[in-house]
Amino acid sequence: SxxxxxxxxxxxxxxxxxxxxxxxxxxxxxxxxxYRQQPGQSLTLIATANQGSExxxxxxxxxxxxxxxxxxxxxxxLTVSNMSPEDSSIYLCSARNAYEQYFGPGTRLTVT
Amino acid sequence: xxxxDQPTExxxxxGAIVQINCTYQTxxxxxxxxxxxxxxxxxxxxxxxxxxxxxxxxxxxxxxxxSKGYSxxxxxxxxxxxxxxxxxxxxxxNDYKLSFGAGTTVTVRA
Numbered sequence: 001s002x003x004x005x006x007x008x009x010x011x012x013x014x015x016x017x018x019x020x021x022x023x024x025x026x027x028x029x030x031x032x033x034x035y036r037q038q039p040g041q042s043l044t045l046i047a048t049a050n051q052g053s054e055x056x057x058x059x060x061x062x063x064x065x066x067x068x069x070x071x072x073x074x075x076x077x078l079t080v081s082n083m084s085p086e087d088s089s090i091y092l093c094s095a096r097n098a099y100e101q102y103f104g105p106g107t108r109l110t111v112t
Numbered sequence: 113x114x115x116x117d118q119p120t121e122x123x124x125x126x127g128a129i130v131q132i133n134c135t136y137q138t139x140x141x142x143x144x145x146x147x148x149x150x151x152x153x154x155x156x157x158x159x160x161x162x163x164x165x166x167x168x169x170x171x172x173x174x175x176x177x178x179s180k181g182y183s184x185x186x187x188x189x190x191x192x193x194x195x196x197x198x199x200x201x202x203x204x205x206n207d208y209k210l211s212f213g214a215g216t217t218v219t220v221r222a
Protein backbone atom coordinates (compact mmCIF):
# COMPACT_ATOMS: atom_id res chain seq x y z
CA SER A 1 0.00 0.00 0.00
CA UNK A 2 0.99 3.63 -0.48
CA UNK A 3 1.06 6.17 2.33
CA UNK A 4 0.13 9.68 1.26
CA UNK A 5 0.75 12.87 3.20
CA UNK A 6 -0.67 16.30 2.47
CA UNK A 7 0.27 19.76 3.65
CA UNK A 8 -1.38 21.81 5.01
CA UNK A 9 -4.05 19.72 6.74
CA UNK A 10 -6.32 22.75 6.95
CA UNK A 11 -6.24 26.46 6.26
CA UNK A 12 -8.46 29.50 6.43
CA UNK A 13 -7.81 31.89 3.57
CA UNK A 14 -9.11 35.24 2.46
CA UNK A 15 -11.02 35.78 -0.74
CA UNK A 16 -8.76 36.53 -3.70
CA UNK A 17 -5.67 34.80 -2.35
CA UNK A 18 -4.11 31.51 -3.47
CA UNK A 19 -3.15 28.36 -1.59
CA UNK A 20 -0.78 25.59 -2.69
CA UNK A 21 -1.39 22.10 -1.34
CA UNK A 22 1.45 19.60 -1.36
CA UNK A 23 1.08 15.83 -1.74
CA UNK A 24 3.85 13.36 -1.04
CA UNK A 25 3.61 9.60 -1.65
CA UNK A 26 6.00 7.22 0.09
CA UNK A 27 6.57 5.14 -3.07
CA UNK A 28 6.55 5.61 -6.81
CA UNK A 29 3.07 5.43 -8.26
CA UNK A 30 1.70 5.28 -11.76
CA UNK A 31 -0.99 7.90 -11.44
CA UNK A 32 -1.76 10.81 -9.15
CA UNK A 33 -5.08 12.64 -8.95
CA UNK A 34 -6.67 15.56 -7.17
CA TYR A 35 -10.23 15.35 -5.90
CA ARG A 36 -12.60 17.74 -4.14
CA GLN A 37 -15.21 16.74 -1.60
CA GLN A 38 -17.89 19.14 -0.45
CA PRO A 39 -19.38 18.48 3.02
CA GLY A 40 -21.75 15.53 2.93
CA GLN A 41 -21.08 14.82 -0.71
CA SER A 42 -19.05 12.35 -2.70
CA LEU A 43 -15.73 12.90 -4.43
CA THR A 44 -15.34 14.93 -7.60
CA LEU A 45 -12.23 14.51 -9.73
CA ILE A 46 -10.49 17.80 -10.47
CA ALA A 47 -7.60 16.56 -12.61
CA THR A 48 -5.03 13.89 -13.30
CA ALA A 49 -1.52 15.05 -12.42
CA ASN A 50 0.84 13.95 -15.18
CA GLN A 51 4.54 13.68 -14.51
CA GLY A 52 6.53 16.23 -16.44
CA SER A 53 3.60 17.54 -18.47
CA GLU A 54 0.40 19.52 -18.08
CA UNK A 55 -2.34 18.03 -15.96
CA UNK A 56 -5.52 16.68 -17.54
CA UNK A 57 -8.55 18.55 -16.20
CA UNK A 58 -12.12 17.36 -15.87
CA UNK A 59 -15.08 19.29 -17.14
CA UNK A 60 -15.66 22.37 -15.02
CA UNK A 61 -12.06 22.71 -13.83
CA UNK A 62 -9.41 24.81 -15.58
CA UNK A 63 -5.68 25.21 -15.28
CA UNK A 64 -5.80 28.92 -14.49
CA UNK A 65 -7.91 28.24 -11.42
CA UNK A 66 -6.29 24.97 -10.32
CA UNK A 67 -2.69 24.80 -11.56
CA UNK A 68 -1.10 21.44 -10.84
CA UNK A 69 2.49 20.28 -10.87
CA UNK A 70 3.97 16.80 -10.74
CA UNK A 71 7.74 17.01 -11.04
CA UNK A 72 8.37 13.35 -10.21
CA UNK A 73 6.62 10.05 -9.49
CA UNK A 74 6.01 10.73 -5.80
CA UNK A 75 5.12 14.42 -5.45
CA UNK A 76 2.42 16.77 -6.71
CA UNK A 77 1.01 20.18 -5.85
CA LEU A 78 -2.42 21.71 -6.39
CA THR A 79 -2.90 25.47 -6.22
CA VAL A 80 -6.32 26.96 -5.64
CA SER A 81 -6.06 30.42 -7.20
CA ASN A 82 -8.02 33.61 -6.64
CA MET A 83 -10.14 31.88 -4.05
CA SER A 84 -13.80 32.56 -3.36
CA PRO A 85 -16.05 31.12 -0.62
CA GLU A 86 -17.31 28.57 -3.18
CA ASP A 87 -13.83 26.98 -3.11
CA SER A 88 -14.31 26.01 0.53
CA SER A 89 -14.00 22.24 0.48
CA ILE A 90 -11.78 19.30 1.28
CA TYR A 91 -9.10 18.68 -1.32
CA LEU A 92 -7.77 15.16 -1.55
CA CYS A 93 -4.68 13.82 -3.26
CA SER A 94 -4.89 10.27 -4.57
CA ALA A 95 -2.33 7.81 -5.89
CA ARG A 96 -2.90 4.71 -7.97
CA ASN A 97 -1.03 1.69 -9.13
CA ALA A 98 -2.72 -1.02 -11.18
CA TYR A 99 -5.04 -2.56 -8.58
CA GLU A 100 -4.96 -0.15 -5.69
CA GLN A 101 -5.85 3.50 -5.24
CA TYR A 102 -5.24 5.39 -2.02
CA PHE A 103 -6.13 8.81 -0.68
CA GLY A 104 -4.27 11.33 1.38
CA PRO A 105 -5.76 12.72 4.60
CA GLY A 106 -7.12 15.76 2.80
CA THR A 107 -6.74 19.52 3.14
CA ARG A 108 -9.73 21.30 4.64
CA LEU A 109 -9.93 24.74 3.05
CA THR A 110 -12.17 27.52 4.30
CA VAL A 111 -12.35 30.75 2.30
CA THR A 112 -13.71 33.82 4.06
CA UNK B 113 -20.71 11.07 -14.60
CA UNK B 114 -21.13 7.36 -15.20
CA UNK B 115 -24.34 6.92 -13.16
CA UNK B 116 -22.91 5.06 -10.20
CA ASP B 117 -25.94 4.26 -8.06
CA GLN B 118 -25.97 3.11 -4.46
CA PRO B 119 -28.49 3.49 -1.62
CA THR B 120 -28.25 6.61 0.48
CA GLU B 121 -28.59 5.08 3.93
CA UNK B 122 -28.72 1.72 5.65
CA UNK B 123 -29.17 0.82 9.31
CA UNK B 124 -28.34 -2.46 11.00
CA UNK B 125 -27.74 -3.83 14.47
CA UNK B 126 -24.43 -4.86 15.94
CA GLY B 127 -23.46 -8.41 14.90
CA ALA B 128 -25.72 -8.41 11.87
CA ILE B 129 -24.90 -8.45 8.15
CA VAL B 130 -25.47 -5.61 5.71
CA GLN B 131 -25.18 -5.68 1.93
CA ILE B 132 -24.58 -2.44 0.03
CA ASN B 133 -25.45 -2.64 -3.64
CA CYS B 134 -23.90 -0.60 -6.43
CA THR B 135 -24.87 -0.43 -10.08
CA TYR B 136 -22.99 1.22 -12.92
CA GLN B 137 -23.00 1.55 -16.69
CA THR B 138 -21.18 -1.39 -18.27
CA UNK B 139 -19.82 0.41 -21.33
CA UNK B 140 -16.04 0.76 -21.01
CA UNK B 141 -16.02 -0.60 -17.45
CA UNK B 142 -12.64 -1.84 -16.21
CA UNK B 143 -12.89 -2.31 -12.46
CA UNK B 144 -14.66 -1.38 -9.24
CA UNK B 145 -13.39 -0.07 -5.91
CA UNK B 146 -15.04 0.09 -2.51
CA UNK B 147 -13.95 2.62 0.11
CA UNK B 148 -14.89 3.28 3.72
CA UNK B 149 -15.00 6.87 4.90
CA UNK B 150 -15.53 7.94 8.49
CA UNK B 151 -16.77 11.46 9.09
CA UNK B 152 -13.97 13.99 8.75
CA UNK B 153 -11.49 11.45 7.43
CA UNK B 154 -10.17 10.43 4.02
CA UNK B 155 -11.55 7.38 2.19
CA UNK B 156 -9.87 4.11 3.10
CA UNK B 157 -9.36 1.48 0.40
CA UNK B 158 -11.36 -1.70 1.04
CA UNK B 159 -11.38 -3.72 -2.17
CA UNK B 160 -10.90 -3.78 -5.91
CA UNK B 161 -12.81 -6.14 -8.20
CA UNK B 162 -12.00 -6.57 -11.86
CA UNK B 163 -13.20 -10.14 -12.43
CA UNK B 164 -16.62 -11.65 -11.73
CA UNK B 165 -17.09 -13.26 -8.36
CA UNK B 166 -16.66 -12.77 -4.67
CA UNK B 167 -13.51 -11.47 -2.97
CA UNK B 168 -13.37 -12.02 0.77
CA UNK B 169 -11.23 -10.03 3.20
CA UNK B 170 -12.07 -10.88 6.77
CA UNK B 171 -15.46 -9.44 7.71
CA UNK B 172 -15.77 -7.57 4.43
CA UNK B 173 -16.47 -9.16 1.05
CA UNK B 174 -17.04 -7.61 -2.36
CA UNK B 175 -18.84 -9.12 -5.33
CA UNK B 176 -18.84 -8.16 -8.98
CA UNK B 177 -20.95 -9.12 -11.99
CA UNK B 178 -19.55 -7.39 -15.05
CA SER B 179 -22.37 -8.45 -17.36
CA LYS B 180 -25.02 -7.06 -15.02
CA GLY B 181 -23.16 -3.88 -14.09
CA TYR B 182 -23.57 -4.78 -10.44
CA SER B 183 -21.45 -5.01 -7.33
CA UNK B 184 -22.09 -5.34 -3.64
CA UNK B 185 -20.10 -4.89 -0.46
CA UNK B 186 -21.00 -7.31 2.32
CA UNK B 187 -20.24 -6.35 5.89
CA UNK B 188 -20.49 -9.23 8.35
CA UNK B 189 -20.50 -9.33 12.15
CA UNK B 190 -21.14 -5.62 12.24
CA UNK B 191 -19.35 -3.56 14.86
CA UNK B 192 -20.09 -0.04 16.03
CA UNK B 193 -16.88 1.15 14.38
CA UNK B 194 -18.29 0.08 11.00
CA UNK B 195 -20.64 3.07 11.11
CA UNK B 196 -19.34 5.11 8.18
CA UNK B 197 -20.00 6.10 4.60
CA UNK B 198 -19.18 3.43 1.99
CA UNK B 199 -18.25 4.64 -1.47
CA UNK B 200 -18.53 2.65 -4.67
CA UNK B 201 -16.18 3.83 -7.44
CA UNK B 202 -15.94 2.48 -10.97
CA UNK B 203 -13.20 2.84 -13.55
CA UNK B 204 -13.91 3.22 -17.25
CA UNK B 205 -11.77 3.05 -20.38
CA ASN B 206 -8.03 2.82 -19.81
CA ASP B 207 -7.27 6.10 -18.09
CA TYR B 208 -7.35 4.97 -14.43
CA LYS B 209 -9.87 7.66 -13.49
CA LEU B 210 -12.63 6.73 -11.06
CA SER B 211 -16.25 7.83 -10.95
CA PHE B 212 -17.71 7.77 -7.45
CA GLY B 213 -21.19 7.04 -6.27
CA ALA B 214 -22.79 9.36 -3.75
CA GLY B 215 -21.96 7.00 -0.89
CA THR B 216 -24.04 4.87 1.46
CA THR B 217 -24.17 5.90 5.10
CA VAL B 218 -24.28 2.81 7.29
CA THR B 219 -25.39 3.22 10.88
CA VAL B 220 -24.75 0.36 13.27
CA ARG B 221 -26.96 0.32 16.37
CA ALA B 222 -26.45 -1.58 19.58
